[in-house]
Amino acid sequence: MKNVLKGILVLVAALTAILLFNAYNLGDVRPLGDPAKLMNINIQKAVDRLAGGIKIPTISQTNTNKIDYTHFVNFNRYLRREFPKVFRTLEPYTINKHSLILKWGGTQPLKKPILLMAHMDVVPIDDQSLDQWTFPPFSGTADEEIIWGRGTMDCKGNLFAIMESVDQLIANGYQPVQTIYIAFGHDEEIGGNEGAKKSAEFFRKNNIEFDFILDEGGGITSGKSFGLEKPIAFVAVSEKGYMTLELVAKGTGGHSSMPKKETTIGILAKAITKLQDNPLPARLGGPIKHMFKVIGAEMDLLPRIIMANQWLFEGLLERIFTSSPAGNAVIRTTTAPTIISAGIKDNVIPAQAKAMVNFRIIPGDTPENIVDMVREIIDDPRVEVNHPEGQFGREPAPVSDPDAQQFKFLARNIYEVFPLAVVVPGISPGGTDTKHFLDLSPNIYRFSGIGGTDNSDLKRVHGIDERIGIKAYKKGIQFYIHLIESLGQDQKL
Ligand SMILES: [Zn+2]
Structure with a gap:
């Protein structure tokens, strides 16, 4: 009897040791590095330019007969007028009348280029909700702190942040090491078959493949739903x-x-x-496993033990995630x-x-x-x-490896601009234009560097009172500037 008891004690001790070892071993998944010195920019000018872009109602409609393409023509003209330096320095290609590709040749043209993406179109406004908007959706109203309007978050904020970053870098006499392509589609909200799909064909025809692709999706959100005080930077490495x-x-x-x-x-x-009553099975492998590891490393001891020992606590983790619609959508x-x-x-x-x-x-x-x-x-x-x-x-889109150098490069850049953020690979629940580019790079990331002003902002995408904070917008521009400046600096990998 004594021996049995002894045996049990030894087993318990061994199990505890393994659990603790795994928990502490989560350790330093966070990329090392210091917060970057961010470039100072004229944010007022940038706010005005974005607000002007919001005023152009580039609305996609499922019934394509209802689309007014003059707005897309105007939007393209507006970009050319507001960013003359960009259009002089980069080579522009118009794709299928309204989509746009820009090529910024690097000093080392043999290096594989990268691709930055966003889209010009926005979803329609539900007429019934019109009177619930604080400002009319296409008024492009900006106050001291916030830019309001349809498309600020999805996705003109990203589009203009990319343009501002390039404009600023050109003004500073910068030329990238790696060639940078920029692609703005005009029908992402209705599947991208006329825009992104045609742009992808252009790249295929010219035998251009990418080191990595960065598009919308993912972003910086509060870590509270995971019990973290720090914000979480979700980089979607796949989409459902x-x-x-x-x-x-x-x-x-x-x-x-x-x-x-x-x-x-x-x-x-x-x-x-x-x-x-019978949800489809949870899939806790792949990027989800990686996500648990990174988030677990930031947690207190008990939840950290659970996150680090999925082999033992898979059932418990599954129950926790299943209990909320957002968590449920992540795992199955x-x-x-x-x-x-x-x-x-x-x-x-x-x-x-x-x-x-x-x-x-x-x-x-x-x-x-x-x-x-x-x-x-x-x-x-x-x-x-x-x-x-x-x-x-x-x-679902193939999973881009979160252990790849390209992911580490992006994670490090995010960390340098958002030093508090925990960078986590995730899966985008919605689709993006990248679905047309899956064969053009093994490293496709969906992340927006423009954080929300508060937790209500996510609901505003495709909804009422869509908006972005001016501080967050400035940070978004600085994020793209920092990313472009870091390209080709191999020691950063
Ligand atoms: Zn979008």
Whole structure:
């Protein structure tokens, strides 16, 4: 008996040692380096130029017949007028009438170039919400602290910050070592098939591949949801895929006075309930594992032990993340019924009931294996699981390696401009224009250097009162300046 007890004690001690060892070993995942000395810039001029760009309503519409392209023509003219130095120094290429590529040749043209991206178009304003805006969405109003309007966050803030940084560097006589390309699409919000896709074709045709690509997505947010006082800088190293499935329950219709035990609507409802009760499996590997490690290193001992020992606490971590919609979306393919349709008259049982269910696919899943899992969960031959016509879904983007030198370079730059931030690889829940560039670089990052003014700002993207803080905008410009200046300085890697 004594020996058994001894054995247990030894085991407990060994386990504790392993847990603690792993927890302390999370150590220095943070890139070493000192905060950078940031270049001073004339922020008032930059604010005016962005505000002027917000005033041009470059709205993308799903029904492309409704798009007013004169605004895109004006937007391109506006860029040329406001940034003459940039257009004189860089080579501009107009792509498919409204998208723009700029090439800034480096002093070492044999080095692989990099690509900075943003988009010109914005989402429409819901007329019903118009009176809830503090300032009209396209007024380009700027007060002492904030620039208001549709597109400030998504994505004209980034677009103008890139232009300002290049303009400033040219004024200082700077020429990059590595060639820099800039690509601004004009239809990101409706899939990018006319803009980014055509720009990618231009690069492919000219045999241009990139050392790394930096586009919107990710960004600097509060670390509070992870229990951190420090902000978190999310660099999305992949983006989720997309698929909608159509569920069709078929049966015999008829008069509602003598219904069968189950009607088509009931059968469909059961199928949907099963899907909601059985979320698709969590995937805690890949970038998520890396993310836990980096965040864990910043935590107090107990949560740090949990984050560092995923082999033991996977179930617990899964439960914690599943408890919030945002956390849940990080770890698994999400399931969202979005449309349901059946029936035409209150006393007639429909012969068919249909629903659309939208899935955002995490790396590790594919459209095919999701269809299999959905059929298995529903487990009812009366319910067909179909792809809506011509829509077979989009795979998640390949994961860019967070251990690559290029990631470390970017992380270090972020840290040098935002010294408090914890740089963490993540997965973008939404799509970006980079989906058209997947074969043009193994290192694709989605990160915006313009932080929010407060935690409400994320909801404002595509919503009411979209805005950015002027301080955050200035920091965003300085971030691009610092990034460009750091390129080609190999000792920074
Ligand atoms: Zn966007």
